[in-house]
Amino acid sequence: MKPAAADRPGAAAQLWHRLACRTRQDLRLARHPGMLLRSAGVRFGLIYAGLFCLSALVLAGFLWWSTAGLLDRQTDAAINADAQGLLEHYQDGPVALVETIQDRLAANIDDDAIYLLADPLGRLIAGNLETWPSVITPDVEWIEIPIDRAGVRGLARLRHFVLPDGYQLLVGRDVQARARLRHILGDALLWAPAIVVVFGIVGAMAVRSLFRITINDVAATAAAFSRGDLTRRVRVSGMGDEFDRLAKEINEMLDRIAALMDGVRQVSNAIAHDLRTPITRARARLEDAARSARDEADLRAAIDRAQSDLDGIVAVFQALLRIAEIEAGSRRSAFARVDLGPLLFDLVELYTAAAEENGQGLVHDIPPILPAFGDHDMLQQAVANLLDNALKFSPPGGTIRLAAAIVGQTLEITVADQGPGIPPADRARATERFFRGEAARNTPGSGLGLALVQAVAALHGGTLRLDDNHPGLAAVISLPALTASNAPLPPA
DSSP: OOOOTTTHHHHHHHHHHHHHHHHHHHHHHHHOHHHHHHOHHHHHHHHHHHHHHHHHHHHHHHHHHHTHHHHHHHHHHHHHHHHHHHHHHHTTOHHHHHHHHHHHHHHOSSSOEEEEEEOTTSOEEEESOSSOOTTOOTTOOEEEEEEEETTEEEEEEEEEEEOGGGOEEEEEEEOHHHHHHHHHHHHHHHHHHHHHHHHHHHHHHHHHHHHHHHHHHHHHHHHHHHTTOTTOOOOOOSSOSHHHHHHHHHHHHHHHHHHHHHHHHHHHHHHHHHHHHHHHHHHHHHHHHHHHOOSHHHHHHHHHHHHHHHHHHHHHHHHHHHHHHHHHTTTGGGOEEEEHHHHHHHHHHHHHHHHHHTTOEEEEEOOSOOEEEEOHHHHHHHHHHHHHHHHHHSOTTOEEEEEEEEETTEEEEEEEOOSOOOOHHHHTTTTSTTOOOGGGTTSSOOSOHHHHHHHHHHHTTOEEEEEEOSSSEEEEEEEEOOOTTTOOOOOO
16 A cells, blocks of 8 residues: 555655664764774675675686686697697708798788798798897797788787707797787776775675664564563565574564563463462451451361461462473483383372262273383373363263373373363463363362473473363373384483
8 A cells, every 4th residue: 555645755754864864873983993893784794895806806817817818828829839830841941841831821811920930141031020020039939029010010929949050930920909809808807896896885885784774673673572562573574585584583582472471471360360369268267267266176277277278379389380390391301211101000090099989980091011201200290180180070970081002103191081171262271371261160270280281291392182072171192202213322
């Protein structure tokens, strides 16, 4: 949607204000070189500019070597090949060499070949130069000199040979056109550093701007989050680059922090709500006993009831501290190989009597050996919490089932009851601390049992799943099965 016309001046003014602020900031940094180098964006920009200039110079050197250098090497190779052929003809005598030079001059379509043969007295015998170059002495082998050939000024690259019997031979090529090409290429390469520096500065500014925009967005998000705006997130451009991955990681961290803070608020509210009632009840009982107790027995009864309420409060705090301890992972150092088969059989033996007292039945399907890796006491408490809930919510005559099995690489422990169950809408929140569904409002408890089971499962690298038992609830603890491939090494 395009902005309204009335909104555009304000947006333009805001953009101009941001640009002016950045300009003033750049000027302040320029006046203080130390501050300038402390800027990460400036350092990244300088690194980019340096690498860009270095790569451009390397490229220019390679172009010079592969063009001008290649032309020179080709010219020298042609001169050497031509001279080799002439030297072979000289073995048949000077006359044969003169005829060969004349034939090659006649066949030279490009008119760039240069030959000159002189006798021992310095007289010119054959060739296309008018005079012997004075700079060529017997000790000169390769030389590049200006020449006049047919009234035209040129540049020749020559090789000098001293032949047997005192003859001297010059073989070369007119390299005037190649010299002009080399000159043009040299001029271009001389201008290249200036162009490279300009583009390097522009690129450095672009890199710095990109870096600064991203960092400023992260800093603004962190500042807003610290001020209490938990909805602010780092902008994701959608390019899928490193900045986007960083932004997503930061956003996930902020989501986690926001969820934890929301959980802390919910726990605080739940603690205040759930503990207010027993504390108020204990205080009221003690006040009533102080006012109306007729004898010591009434006082003791009131104190016992208040003590029971306070014990419940202490139990709640102990459960919270245990959940916090488990989530912090402080008990992971005590992990060891454990067989869950005997552990579950002990729980069956313990809870069968309690189920019979309630008129319920407890059946089990447990393999004799269930190897796992973890904390024996925590796993036992997690399964005991599930059995407590099953006994609490199953009606008289109901059946509670405890089963365990290894499915692939997962060890699953299932506790199923025939109670009212948990509606699907409440299952996602059932593991939250102090959460109690409608069916559990009138039953004793603090709402921390499933939270503790979830914490134990997560500490062991597993999960807690709540399924429908038709009727009732089936709570499934899934843990990594201990196999030969993932068995921990014994301590050294």
